[in-house]
Amino acid sequence: MCAETTDQSATTDYKETLFLPDTDFPMRAGLPTREPEWLARWEKIGIYDRLREKTGRTPFTLHDGPPYANGHLHIGHALNKVLKDMVVRSQQMLGHDARYIPGWDCHGLPIEWKIEEAYRAKGMDKDAVDLVDFRQECRRFAEGWVDIQREEFKRLGITGAWDRPYLTMDYHAEAVIASEFMQFLMNGTLYQGSKPVMWSPVEKTALAEAEVEYHDKESFTVWVKFPVVDVSMPDANMSGEEETPDAREAIARAQAEVVDRLMGARVVIWTTTPWTIPSNKAVVWGADIAYGLYEILETPEQCWAEVGERFILADKLADATFARARLTEGQWRRVAGVTQPQLEAIRLAHPLAGAEGAAGEWDDPRDFRAADFVTDEEGTGFVHCAPSHGMEEYELYRDLGMLTHVITYNVMDDGRFRDDLPFFGGTAILRDAPNKKNKDNPWEGDANTAVINKLVDVGGLLARGKIKHSYPHSWRSKAPVIYRNTPQWFAEIDRKLEDGMGQYGDTIRQRALTSIDELVAWTPKTGRNRLHSMIAARPDWVLSRQRAWGVPLTCFVKRGAKPTDVDFLLRDTAVNDRVIAAFEEGGADVWYKPGFKETTLGGLHDPEAYGQVFDILDVWFDSGSTHAFVLRDREDGSDDGLADLYLEGTDQHRGWFHSSMLQACGTKGRAPYRGVLTHGFTLDEKGMKMSKSIGNTVAPQEVIDQYGADILRLWVAQSDYTADLRIGKEILKGVADSYRRLRNTLRFLLGNLKDWDEGERVAPAEMPELEQWVLHRLAELDTQVRDGYAAYDFQGVFQKLFQFCTVDLSALYFDIRKDTLYCDAPSSLRRRAARTVLDLLFHRLTTWLAPVLVFTMEDVWLSRFPGDASSVHLQDIPATPTDWRNPALAGKWFGIRAVRRVVTAALEVARRDKVIGASLEAAPIVHLADPNLRDALQTVDFADLCITSTVVLTTETAPDGAFTLPDVPGVAVVFAKAEGEKCGRCWKISADVGQYPAHPGTCPRCAEALG
Known part of the structure; x- marks a missing residue:
C-alpha cells in the first residue's frame, strides 16, 4: 500500500514524487x-x-x-x-x-x-x-x-x-405489400370462404390469433336438454340368415323395450356459451365413451328436473351433472346402459322446437352422430354443435359435406342477434362498452340471459352456473371476442403450389415446417x-379485415360467380402491374378513389363485370x-x-x-x-405483470432521467432475456452499484495510463509472471467474449467481464500493482510492464463493453483519445494473440492465489482486532505442507502479492492456533509484525530504510526512483 491511501503525515515531503493516477474521467457518471x-x-x-x-x-x-x-x-x-x-x-x-x-x-x-x-x-x-x-x-x-x-x-x-x-405506409411499401398479396392471388392459395373466425363485436372485424390475448373471464354455463323424438332401431334380422319366429319376436321385443326406454329421454349438453344455443344444428357424442340412461326418482325445490324424467349422460360425468342440478344420491338411478347402436338410432329435437312464437325456427331435427373431439373429461359427454361458432364443429361438417345444412347467420357484425330471430332478435352477446358495475363480467350483454330464461321457460334447462376461465380478448379494445361465421378471405396453406419454388416443400405449411x-x-x-x-x-x-386503415386486398371478383367458380377471381398480371404502379405513385389510398376500378380494368376487362374488394389485409401480412x-x-x-x-x-x-x-x-x-x-x-420486482391500474409500471424515460440509459442497458445485459425479466427500484439500485464498480475499474485504467508512450511497451515474454497471467486471462476472455457475442449470450459475456474487472483486476491485479505504478521509477521494467498491460486492458475492455455501455465506453475512449472524429464505436474488437495463453502458468497462479487468499484473510483478522492498521505493517509466516507450492511462491515476490512488507515461507508444521481456511488445505498463516523502519515514500517497512543520505527515510527502491 502506498502513500495515496494511508496517513500521509510521514511522507509529506515525498508526496509530489509519487506517480499518482491522473484523469479527467469523473468518478460520478452524470x-x-x-x-x-x-x-x-x-x-x-x-x-x-x-x-x-x-x-x-x-x-x-x-x-x-x-x-x-x-x-x-x-x-x-x-x-x-x-x-x-x-x-x-x-x-x-x-x-x-x-x-x-x-x-x-x-x-x-x-x-x-x-x-x-x-x-x-x-x-x-x-x-x-x-x-x-x-x-x-x-x-x-x-x-x-x-x-x-x-x-x-x-x-x-x-x-x-x-x-x-x-x-x-410508405408508398413503395404499400405497393410491395399489394404485390406480395397478388402472388397469393396468382398462385391459387387465395380463396373466399365462410367459416368461424375470431371476431371482435366491439371493433367489428375479424382478428388473427396474434391480435388476441387471453384473460380470465366469468361466463355463464348451462346444462341443456335435447329431447329424443325418434328412435329408429335397425331391422331385427340384420344377419340375413333364417331365424325362428320366436327368435325374431324376442329381438323385436327387446328393441321395442329400448325404444320405449329412450323415447322422450333427454340428451344433456353442457356449454359455456349459452348464446350459441339458438344456432345449434347438432349434438355429437364419443364412440369410446360409456353412456347410461338415468331416471329421476324425486326432486328438491328449485330443481329443473321432473320426477320420471330420463336423461342420457356419460357414466363418468353423471354424478357431477346431477349435483349441478341440485340432485343428491338416491334421487336418481341408472336405468340401463346406452350402446353405440342405440345412440345411432336416436333422433333429437332442438329444446326450442315447437315453442310458441318460434315461427318454426328450430323445428328441423338436430343431427346426432359420433365425433372424435368429444371427451368425458368435463361436461356431460355430449357436445352441442353450432358450426357457425366453433372450428371443430365446422371442420366436422365440412368434411361430411354438410356445411350448407348447418351454417347459420344469426349473429351480426356488432355481436347482436339478427333482428328477426325469434325471442332473441337484437339482443347483444357483448356490450359495446364495459359496464363498470359488473366487475366480474363488464362486457356481458343481454343475449346469454335471454337464451337462458327462454330455456327455463320451455323446460329445456337442467342446470346453470358460472365459471371463470381463460378466454380470448382483443389486445386492443381488451373486450372479449367470439367465434363467428363470416365470409372472409383466406390463404390456403396446404394447397400444392406450382410456382417453381418447391425446394423445401410444395405447400406453404411444408415449406414453413422444413424451414423451421x-x-x-x-x-x-x-x-x-x-x-x-x-x-x-x-x-x-x-387475410381479410373489415376495417379502413391498411393495404386493401387488391383483387377483383366476377359478378354473379360463386367463390368456388374457377373464374371467380380475376387473375391478370397486366391488371396487377397497373395496381402496383398506381400504388407506387399515390399509395394505397388510390384504391378507394372513385374510378380506380374503371381505370385499372379499362382496355383489359369490362369493369362492370367485376366487383372491387374493399376489405383490408391483416396487418400481420403487412409486417x-x-x-x-x-x-x-x-x-x-x-x-x-x-x-x-x-x-x-x-x-x-x-x-x-x-x-x-x-x-x-x-x-x-x-x-x-x-x-x-x-x-x-418484463415484470415488476415481485414477478407480477406490469399494469398502469396497479401502478407497478416502469417507464424507460423515468429510468433514464434518474440513472441514464446505460443503466437500463446494463439491466438488459445482466438479465437472462430468454425468461421473463424483472425490473424495479431495488433491482435498478443493484444495477447502478454494479455500474459504479465497473466504472471505478475503468477510471483506474485511465488514471494510470496518463502520458502513456509507446516507448514504454514491454514484450509479453519480458513481463513478470503476474502480467503474463493477466495476458493469459485476456486471451481466455477474448475467446469467451467473441463466442458469447456470436451466440447472443450478453448475460454470459457481461458476467465474465464483470467478474474479471472486479475480482481479477480491481481486487487483485490493481491492488497489487498500485505500489509499482505509484512508486517505481518510470524506467523500471515492472512499471513499464504494468502500464503495457493496462494499455492492452484498455483497448479490450472498452471494445468488449461498448455494445452494452455505449455512452460510458465512449466517455472512457474519448478521455484517452479525444478528437472530433474519434469514437470507440468505430473500432473492432482487437485481435488477441493466442500465444498469450499459458495454461501451465495459470495452473501455477491458481495455487499462488489460493495461498494469497489465506494470507489476506489472516491479515483482515489482525486489522479487525486493531493489531495493525495497514497490511504493510505485517510480515506473516506462511506454513506450506506442499514443498512444490513453496518453491512456486519463491519464484515470485509473494510479499508484493500480499501487500506486506515481507513474508516468510516455510514447510515446517504450523503451530496450534495458526490461521487457516477450510477450502485451502495445507496452508496456515502465523501473524507477525514487520521489523525495521517505514519508508517515508512507499510506507513499506524494512531494515534498509535510511541508508541513502540524499533521500533520508526512504528504502532503496524509492531512493533509486528519486535519483
Missing part, C-alpha cells in the same frame, strides 16, 4: 445530463454511415420487427431495442458489416382505434367521414408517433439508419418447438412482407433478401415470426430469416 451530448456527437460525425464505409466485410442484417406507431415507449420496447442494438454493435465489432434499418408498423387496428377514440370523444361518427380523409388522419397520426418514438429509441443509444427508416427444422437457428432452442407446433396445427390464414421492401429492395438491405436475425418477444411466435414465415413461404419458398432470437416479458 449520465442523464451527459448522454445527450454523445448522441449529438454521433449524429454530427455520422457514426452509422461511417461504419458502412468499411469495405470487404461480411454483411450481418438484423431485420427490425416493426413496433406500432401509436404511443410512448414502454419498458418492453426498451428491452427489445436494446437487445437488438447489442446484437448489431457486437456483430459490427466482431468484423461484420452489421446493418440495422429501424421500422414501424403504421397500418391496422391499433392506429385506427386511436382515431376512432378521438372521434367518439368529439361525438363524431367514423362512418360519416370520407374514407380517404379518414385514412389520411390515420397516416398523420402514425407520422407524429414515428417522430416521437424515433427520438425515444435514439435516447436509449440505439444505432441505425434513423434518417431513413422503413414505414409500412433445417434453415433457421433458434435462440433459445425452445423457440423452434413453439413455432413448429403452431404451424403444424394452424388452419388457413385469415410479414417487410422482408420484401426492406431486405430485398433497399441497397442497405440484404444481398440475398434474407435476414441473419429476427429478434422479438416470445409472443411473436404467433405474431411476426409466424406471419413472416407464412408470407415468405408463399412468395419466396422459404423462411425470410436464418436466425430467430426471442426474449421474455
